[in-house]
Amino acid sequence: QSVLTQPPSVSAAPGQKVTISCSGGSSNVARNYVSWYRQVPGTAPKLLIYDTYKRPSGLPHRFSGSQSGTSASLGITGLQPGDEAEYFCGTWDSTLNGWVFGGGTKLTVL
Amino acid sequence: EMQLVESGGGLVQPGRSLRLSCEASGFTFDDYGMQWVRRAPGKGLEWVSGIGWNGGSRGYADSVKGRFTISRDNANNQLYLEMNSLRPEDTALYHCAKVLDSGSYWDSSGLDQWGPGTLVTVSS
Numbered sequence: 001q002s003v004l005t006q007p008p009s010v011s012a013a014p015g016q017k018v019t020i021s022c023s024g025g026s027s028n029v030a031r032n033y034v035s036w037y038r039q040v041p042g043t044a045p046k047l048l049i050y051d052t053y054k055r056p057s058g059l060p061h062r063f064s065g066s067q068s069g070t071s072a073s074l075g076i077t078g079l080q081p082g083d084e085a086e087y088f089c090g091t092w093d094s095t096l097n098g099w100v101f102g103g104g105t106k107l108t109v110l
Numbered sequence: 111e112m113q114l115v116e117s118g119g120g121l122v123q124p125g126r127s128l129r130l131s132c133e134a135s136g137f138t139f140d141d142y143g144m145q146w147v148r149r150a151p152g153k154g155l156e157w158v159s160g161i162g163w164n165g166g167s168r169g170y171a172d173s174v175k176g177r178f179t180i181s182r183d184n185a186n187n188q189l190y191l192e193m194n195s196l197r198p199e200d201t202a203l204y205h206c207a208k209v210l211d212s213g214s215y216w217d218s219s220g221l222d223q224w225g226p227g228t229l230v231t232v233s234s
Contacts, residue, residue, distance in 0.1 A: 002154055035210075035220035037155075042203065043226060044114075045147075045155070050210055050220030088155050092218035098171055099145065099157035099218075 003028065004089055006102035013110045016079050020105045022072040022089035028100055032092045034072040036065060038085045039104075045088065049074060081109050112136040112223045114206050119228030122196055130228055132189040132206030137223075140164070140184035143215035146191050148202035149227075158204070159191065160215025169215060174200075196232045203227040 005023040012018045022034065036049040047056055049065035052072065064075040072089055089102040118130040130146070146158040159170045159180040168180050179192040189206050207221040 032218035033220070035218075037221075039149075039155075041149075044205065044224040045207075045221075046224070047210075047220050047222045050222065056222065090155065090221070092216055096172075097216070098169055099147070099160070101147075101155040101157065103154040 002103040003093060003096070003100035004091070004102035006087075006089060006105045008103070009106045009108065011108040011110055012079050014079055014081065017075065017077045018079060018107065020074045020076075020087050020089075020107070022074070022102050024070050024072070024091065024100070026070060027095035028091045028093040029067065029072050030070045031094055034065065034067055034089055034091045036063075036074045037088045037090065039088065040085050048087075076107070079109050083107060084109050112208070114208065114223055114225035116204060116206055116225045116228035119204065119230045121231045121233065123234050124197060124232055126196055127192070127194045128196060128230060130191040130193065130204055130206075130230070132191075132225055134187040134189065134206075134208070137208070139182075139187040141213060142211075143209035143213055143217060144182065144189045145207045145209065145215060145221060146180060146189075146204060147207055147221075147224075148200075148204045148230075150199070150202040153202075156202070160209075161189070162215055163213030167215065193230070196230075198232050201230060201232050203229050 037045040039045040145160045208223040210219040210222040
């Protein structure tokens with residue numbers, strides 16, 4: 001059972017927008033920066049969002065991060081077939097004194 | 111270009127030991143905190159351990175505390191994970207990851223470089 005809660009799957013048509021939620025608590029999401037990662041199983045995760053809102057250089061503006069209280073979200077607009085992957089949120093937990101991650105959300109582009 | 115490459119995984123019997131290595135290149139290794147993160151089959155990412163830039167601070171997940179030891183060799187740009195008393199539930203793909211912009215492993219900004227992972231299978 002992951003400390004951060006994500007929906008197991010989301011889906012949308014090409015060109016549409018999708019939002020992936022990440023629910024945590026006062027010791028993690030509400031207190032520390034949240035980051036988002038994309039992973040194809042068996043390969044290295046890739047950083048998409050850091051410091052809750054920021055994009056690494058070169059990442060399209062289609063990807064955005066937000067946070068309110070104990071929940072964070074990843075938004076992806078203009079969906080493309082290549083966006084199909086699993087997406088994870090992560091942050092530091094100040095009570096557990098360790099990094100915590102969501103269980104992952106599989107994105108399907110219909 | 112930043113790069114992390116893990117090695118040392120394999121098939122091992124329960125109760126035995128294994129040492130994972132992670133070779134870093136393309137950045138100033140001793141400026142950054144480093145992590146080990148694993149993904150078991152059918153499960154999500156799980157933080158295993160972290161270490162500060164000079165090895166002076168280290169942290170472990172409760173699931174591995176007392177069995178695993180993280181260390182680093184800054185002269186050779188290497189990160190290690192010594193795993194003892196291995197259990198079937200330790201079976202996973204183990205990734206090393208670099209902290210984005212800090213020498214501390216508890217910085218929450220993000221993990222901006224990951225290796226492809228090395229597979230550890232614990233089975234009799």
